[in-house]
Amino acid sequence: MSDSGAIGPAGAPATASAADSWRVTLPCTRAEAEAIDAASDLAIDAVLMTTEEVEDDVERWRLDAYMDAAPDAAMLAALGALVPSAGGRAAEVVQLTDEDWVTLSQQGLEPIREGRFVVHTSAHPPTPEPGTRAFLIDAGRAFGTGHHGTTSGCLAMLDRMALDGKRFAKVIDIGTGTGLLAFAALELWPEADVTATDIDPVAIEVTAANATLNGVEGTRLIVADGTLDDAIVAHAPYDLVIANILAGPLVSMAPEIAAIAAPGATVLLAGLLETQREGVEAAYRACGCTVEARDRRGDWTVLRLAAGAERYVPTQPFDPKGRDGWALDI
Incomplete structure (x- = not known):
């Protein structure tokens, strides 16, 4: 089930x-x-x-x-x-x-492992394993326990990129939920500048608490609607952009996500059903991005894209319409 x-x-x-x-x-x-x-x-x-x-x-x-x-x-x-x-x-x-x-x-939230990461709840502590990084993420007021294919797929994609030798200096996790993906990025690239944002203030509170619980330091936390925050824009461009939300918001936000991405940046998208993949890919191709990899998990697909060789400049003002429904994962 x-x-x-x-x-x-x-x-x-x-x-x-x-x-x-x-x-x-x-x-x-x-x-x-x-x-x-x-x-x-x-x-x-x-x-x-x-x-x-x-x-x-x-x-x-x-x-x-x-x-x-x-x-x-x-x-x-x-x-x-x-x-x-x-x-x-x-x-x-x-x-x-x-x-x-x-x-x-x-219920049913036994520890999961994706690459070097083990994600668990208080009720199901894992058996310690060498070479792994465990994150305690309890289910509750925000999404992102790692048990849904969208988040686990992102963890696997991040770990694979690190194994392939990719390096990132500036990372943003949009729709961070529990903070898990931002924490994973900081674990893989400890020298990186990592920002975690969410439209829901509760999610940012949960992320802050989870950061303390897991000994994660240095993550910048921002309550923001998409990228529409002065601090996010001022800190751009980012060479890794993560957005695990839903297909509707991903399409709506394509121009603004592309706009904060550095030339050639990696853009990791999740929260979309396989049936929605072509529409999401089309929206990002229109902003100069190309698909580098896909990871399908049941009905869900994680996309890894590369931003264009030149930084994307939007041709019209951003439209927040269509991005209701943020963090997906439970």
């Missing part, structure tokens, strides 16, 4: 908290799950999560909606409209306690 993704109200980053929350569950298909995960404009005040219940069965998926109040008829109707394959089937409605949230946030 694998999680496809999760988005919060109107596409905002999902957060798990609070006693007496509620969960609504409906069956769905993979196509419906992909449409939900890719949407950036769902006006539903709930955290939405889609899950594959039977591996490789496109008809056996599940939609879970988490909310902080008992669902009314309008909420149930809105959720039902997202999954027409359910055929009007009555939704399962469950009230959750604090204990339920703790269990949900930690």
